[in-house]
Amino acid sequence: MWRNMRRQSGNSDVTTFWSNLWGIKAPPRVKHLLWRICQDCLPNRARLRQHHVQCPDVKSLFGDICDKEDRKTAGRVAVMMEVMWRNRNECIWNNEKEEASKLGWLGFHKWRE
Numbered sequence: 001m002w003r004n005m006r007r008q009s010g011n012s013d014v015t016t017f018w019s020n021l022w023g024i025k026a027p028p029r030v031k032h033l034l035w036r037i038c039q040d041c042l043p044n045r046a047r048l049r050q051h052h053v054q055c056p057d058v059k060s061l062f063g064d065i066c067d068k069e070d071r072k073t074a075g076r077v078a079v080m081m082e083v084m085w086r087n088r089n090e091c092i093w094n095n096e097k098e099e100a101s102k103l104g105w106l107g108f109h110k111w112r113e
Contacts, residue, residue, distance in 0.1 A: 080107040 021034055036042050056064075066074050080093050083106050091097040098106065 021104070076111050079111040080104075083107040083110060 087098050
């Protein structure tokens with residue numbers, strides 16, 4: 001993000017951007033996360049694999065859950081993942097989302113249905 005801004009404008013805009021980011025009223029860990037997002041240096045699966053870090057894919061993760069947990073626990077995990085996926089899509093496509101604290105309750109109630 002900031003790299004595009006840097007190409008399009010002068011150095012003062014970049015400095016202003018970073019000054020504004022570091023000046024927001026948020027805990028340091030949140031500002032650090034934003035900095036990492038803007039620097040494109042979050043440790044996602046693709047980036048970790050570039051550095052030869054072994055990380056399981058989603059299929060392996062769910063395979064382990066299904067193999068090692070009882071069916072009830074695996075079902076709860078599956079329902080919770082579906083709730084989070086739907087919430088993610090609502091946020092992206094409709095700009096609507098539930099509060100994180102509500103998602104757990106929603107998942108619990110959906111699992112009981």
